[in-house]
Every structure is written in structure tokens, then in C-alpha cells.
Amino acid sequence: MASALTDKLTRLVKEMRGQARITESNVTDMLREVRMALLEADVALPVVRDFIARVKEKALGQEVLGSLKPGQTLVSIVNRELAATMGEGVADINLAAQPPAVILMAGLQGAGKTTTTAKLAKHLIEKRKKKVLTVSGDVYRPAAIEQLKTVTKQAGAEWFPSTPEQKPHDIAVAALDYAKKHYFDVLLVDTAGRLAIDEALMQEIKDLHATLNPVETLFVVDAMQGQDAINTAKAFKEALPLTGIVLTKLDGDSRGGAALSVRQITGAPIKFAGVSEKIDGLEVFDAERHAGRILGMGDIVALVEQVTAGVDIEAAQKLAAKVKSGDGFDLNDFLSQIQQMKQMGGLSSLMDKLPSQLTAKAGAVDMDKAEKDIKRKEGIIQSMTPLERRKPELIKATRKKRIANGAGVQVQEVNRLLKEFEQMQDMMKKMKGGGLMKMMKKMGGMKGMGGMPKMPF
Template sequence: MASALSERLSRLVKTMRGQARITEDNVQDMLREVRMALLEADVALPVVRDFIARVKEKALGQEVVGSLSPGQALVGVVHKELAATMGAGGVAELNLATQPPAVILMAGLQGAGKTTTTAKLARHLIGRKKKVLTVSGDVYRPAAIEQLKTVTQQAGAEWFPSQASDQPVDIALAAVDYAKKHYFDVLLVDTAGRLAIDEAMMAEIRALHAALNPIETLFVVDAMQGQDAINVAKAFKEALPLTGIVLTKLDGDSRGGAALSVRQVTGAPIKFAGVSEKIDGLELFDAERHAGRVLGMGDILALVEQVQQGVDLQAAQKLADKVKSGSGFDLEDFLSQISQMKNMGGLSGLIDKLPAQMTGGKTPQLGAADMDRAERDVRRMEGIIRSMTPLERRKPELLKASRKRRIAAGAGVQVQEVNRLLNQFEQMQGMMKKMKGGGMMKMMKRMGGGGMKGFVR
């Protein structure tokens, strides 16, 4: 949906550039393009009709009449209504205001990503200084309990053991008792999914809900399901009092209709979005920012947050001081810079959040092959540097033919690749000398330590 809608709107803005005002005719042209983009994105027809009606009403109203740029004004209206449809009003936080442990029930179909999302949510809560316990009530799917154990360990949370021979309600109540005795703040309950909606599944999860009385009941849905997501959402809404939605696989979604449809069908706010397969690949969902991504406006806020979390300010300052002192920039420093970028989600993760104007007007999907190649190049560079000895990293001038052959063999590449890396390093070294460490480090410190202050004026 992101690429289709942003490209259609970009064409319309150019077409309307010479027009003085918004009229019934040019609004119709735009709405036709928006309608097609939404339908192609698998947005439910009733949602599309309601959305188009709201955009038309506001576009022809006093809010945009007289605008110097009618095309941009129309895009502004679409942005506002996209955000409203997905749940404008800021980020919907989890409600943990209860006597610990706060029980969170995870519901959804098999394959939606409940188990990995449970671990990601545990990681998110640990980052907010919460003591988290997870438990699996999925006694039907082979290895489901072990899978939760594995991903919970990756998240750094604690896992409560269960057996496939136990009853889900008994498992959950035992976990609650354990969580109370060991002073856990939050208990995440992973539930069984099915390949399709059935009454037995709904009866079981209703029984779990009644026994646990969770403070949050989160509906986990695959963002790529499209129209199917609507039917699933309706069924779960009828079975459970949903308090929030988690959209998974949003990073792989070329259509994105679920984000618009599920919110409207359930009435529950979208609280989280799965944006990568990594254990920390769960973001608080912000409708305003997601609408900006859809329209090709990027997500600078998310980019700044990513830099804040990924940049080691002490290391950045240490490198700045080192370069200023004349000690120079060596391959150990080069490796550190590559690691910092990986901590921020890699090239694709960073570029995905940049506005289209900053990426040559291209959407991330259009540049996917280039991104993959660039990511591979970065990994290859890292492998080459790690094949060097600490002395070689500190003194690159030692790298003569025999050493290069040994490094190439260790990294599984050709000697030409080693030479290419050294050329890139020399270019970076030259740039660092010109900057004397100051320019780049100041920028990183402003983004990492000052938040939005000093970065967005």
C-alpha cells in the first residue's frame, strides 16, 4: 500500500500543480486514485467507502480552500484521515495499572506470529524495567512450548514450564500463582492458534479469559492477510473483549490493508507493530507516523529513536577525542562504526524511515535489490576486518600481499575484496581527518542524547 498510494498521490500533486483551487472535478480524480490504491491494498470495501467520503467532505470544506498548493493540501487531508482510520490520538500504551502481575493474553490464528510477538513484547517490557514471565498454553502445536522457551531466553525474560498433557487453564493459573510468589510485574500468556476459526478454539480462549481476567487482551494479526484479517478480527471481537491489536510482519507487507481495516472492524487500538524478525523488532504503533510512511513522508521520529537506542555515545566521544588527538582512524574504529549501524537496523532499516525526497523519490520496495546487495557488502566488510589480527587492525600499513591472502582465505573472499575494503577504509580515514572527528560526532550526540531537540527545528 505504501508504494502504490504514495506514487499515485505524487503523480496527482504534479498534475494539480498549475491549478488554483480544489474543485469537485480534481477531487474526484484524486479520490479515484486513492480508492484504487486502497482496494489493491486489500482494505475492506466498507472501510474504503467511509474513508473516501470523509476525505471528500474535508477536501471540499473550508480547511483547504484557498491553499496555495491544492495537491499538497489534498495529500494533507489524506494523511490526516489515514491516521484517524488507524487510530489517531497518539500512541496507545499498554495498561499495566493493576495488582501485579499484570496478565496479558495473546490471541490470534496459528501463523500470525503470537509466540515470537510474545517474546518481543517481553523484550519491550524489560526495556521499561519490568520483570516479565511468559507461559505457553498451546498444548496442541508440536514444539510450541519449546519455541516460547527459546525466544523468551533471547528476550531476557523468564519462562514458566508447561506440558502438552496439561490443560491450558491449569497451566495459566499455575503461572499466575508462580508470578505472584516471585514478584513478577507482567505475565504474558501465549495461547493456541488454529489454521482457521473454529468454535472449540474460541471456547477455549473464552475459558482462559474468564479464568485469568487479563488486564490486556491483545489480538495478534498478520498484516499480510488482507481481507482474511477482517473475518478473523470479527470472530475474535465477538469472542473476547479485545483491548489492543498487534500487527505482525508489517515490514514485509506490500499491501498494508490490515492496518486500516482491523482497527475499524474491532474498534480496538493498534498498540504494536512487528517491523522485523529480530527480537527487538516490535515498535509502539503511532497512527500519525505510520500514515506518514504510507504516503512516502518517511518516519524521522522512528529514525531518531533508532539512533538513540543504537548509538554508543561514549564510544562516539572516545573516537572523536582519538581523532582530534592525532591518533588517527584505524580499522578497529571502522569495525566499530559498522557495528553501530547494525545496531540501528542496518542500511535498509535506516533508509526505510527516510522521506522519499531523501532517497531520490524511490520507495524501499523499489530499492530492495540494491539494499540487499549493500547489506551483503557490509557483512562482507565486517567479516574481512574480523579476519585480521588486532595489530593489523591498529596498523593497516602492515597489510602486504601475504597478509592479504591469509585474511581473504579467513573471510572466504577474494584478495580483490580485501583491497576494495582497504580503499574504502582509506576514503573514510581521509574524511575523518577533514572532519577531525567533530562534525559526525556532534551529529550523533545530538541525535542520541538530545532527542528531537537540536535535530528537528
């Protein structure tokens, strides 16, 4: 996510933190580097100029000059102004309307409108407890209607049928009528996209807007488009009263310019960000948290949310009770820990949210290799019999060979997994009774990550 921009700004942040004195000269040098990094990241020139001017004004003010740690204060200013460029905090979606609240999805073809419509439906169902109906007004691409039907089903929402022979206006009127009669809370309208901006598209979407009178008109834009995203955003803003922006493919954005430019250019807040291809890969956009990610400070809040969503609380409580009662930690429990890691979205997804100073060494490691290692461990345990999982001490030479053949690995891999399991088992024994608090205190006294016990991933 915004890797090139993040790398450059992270390096600058480190240099800035080390500054004992802030002068006009070193601020100018630093801002020159920031300016180049932003321009290379495809941030619009007017946005860059405005950002640099704001940072310079505050950097040469009393807030920094009078600080005991001017370098750190300067970093916080850059972080604050980055957040301000993308918006202030979180801009919530507006559903304050007589049901159904209509949300119109606008954007160019290929921006991810249809998938985003389904992702938003899932978000509204799970997070806002709403009854959601989707409809496609894209009569020019029959595949788009079928695609919306498929992804709507995945999201758990209801789909209103439409055909290429119908007019978008008629589809919208029929869907709105159906939504009212069947007491839907929200109607999501996926509109037609084009490969380029044209008058016919703009007129059609203006007519749809006038017909539906939506509470939200969301502009869906591909974050990887860079400067092109800004130009299309400007054109849509002139045609429609945009109430918000959804940035898609933010996980694959190597430049990051769209996120920094699109709000200032359109004046509409960024409300959501597409962070993965999965149906639940839509996040409420938080400008301050995103600024932290760009500066390599990580996003610990998002990390906690992701871990919490992926953890089976009931299973964790059962394991804790089992350990406390003195029952042994077996290979079934070990497998459960590995599978929970997969549910959390995998290593690379978790690492992306950690501060860069913690992931600098891990960055050199092939994350794909680590992910494959998790799957290999899972395969080895699944090649064991139920008895072997409950009583690992039974696994001797002949059993190891059979397990290795079943999992398609070498015997050494089975030995390695069993050794890691024994380390985890020892750790669990120490957690019994008051051992957990002692262990936490011991870990707290160790520098860096070196004191952490070896985990199964």
C-alpha cells in the first residue's frame, strides 16, 4: 500500500526525528525531499503546493522551535497535515432518510464499482444491521448485471433483477418501488461505467440522480490510476453533487497519489477504502490512520480490529480453561492456532499494519514463503490420526515417515513441526496458574522482539 511513497517518507521521518535543532535551512531541505516524494507518487501539483506551504508555516512556528524534541514535533506536523489533506478523521455514511435510503454508485468502467456495491451491502448488513437491496442500471454490459447478482448473494443482500433491454430510468423507478413495498432500509444502485468520460454517461447519471434523489452519491475511483483518478473525479464532481468517495485497490497502490489528492480536488470526503478483493475487504476510511500508514507508523487500530474479527473467542476461552485445568496442550490445539492465523487474513495482511521499524527486518523475508510454511504445517497435522494428535508422544520413526508421505514433505519437516509444538507446549505449561504474569513481566524486560517465544507461524 503506497509502498514507494511510504518508503521515502519513512526514511525522512527517521532523519527528522534525529534533528536536535530545526532551522529554516534543514526544514527547506526536508520539504524539498517531501515535495519530490509526493510528486513521484502522482499527487496533484496544487495539493502538493498547499501541503508543503502548510507544513512549512507550522514547522517554522513556535510549536517546533520551542519544543524540547523538535524533530518529533516536526514528524507529528507532517502526520497531521497528511491527515488533513485526506480529510478530518472519519466521514460516516449518511442513512438519515425515509427508508429506503438510496445510495448511487458512480465511476468509470474498471474502477471496481460493482464489487464495491456488494462490499458496501455487506458492510451495511453487518455493521449497521440494515436490510439491503441492490440493483444494476448498467444495461450496456449484460455481464455487469450477472456479476452484481453473484456478488450480492455473497454479501447476503437481495438483488433486484434488470435486463439490458430496459432503460436505466425505468429500472431505478421499479427498484425503488420494490424497496419501499418490501421495507428495505437501503437501496444500492450500481450505474453504468465507461472507459472514458462522455456526455451521454454524464447526462444519464444526472437523470438517475434527479429520479432517485439519493442521500449518498459515492464516486468509486481506482487508487492505482494516480493522476487520471484526479481528472475523472473533477469531471464527476462537476456533473454530480458527490457526497463521498470510495478508493478501490488501495492494497495494490504503489504510488498513493489518489488518496492524497482526490479529497482536496473534489471537496468530497473519502468514506471507504477497498483493501482486498474479498467481499469483506472494505474499510471505513480514517484519514489519521491512513496518514500513519503512509508515514510507516503502521495502523495498530486496524490490526486489532482484524485480529479481533478473526479470533474465535469461544475457542480461545476453551483453550484457556483447558490449560488452566492442567489438561495438556495437544496437536489439535496447535492446529487450531494455525487456522486462526489464516482467519486473520495471513501474515502479509497483518504485517502491513505494523509500524515499519518493526517490519523492516521481516520485509526482507519472503512473505509468500512464510504463508506456504503455515499451510505446510497444517497439512502435516492433518496427515496424523486423531490419536496421534491427542498423544504426540506416540509419533516415532515409522509414524513420522507415514505422516511425511501423507503431507508430501520430508521427515525433517515433521521433526521441525514437532519441535515447535513442544516449545509451544512448554510455554502453555508456564501459563498454568500464575506463570502467565511472570512470563509477561519477563518478556516486558527484554529488548525488541528477541524475548518473544517461538510461535507456530
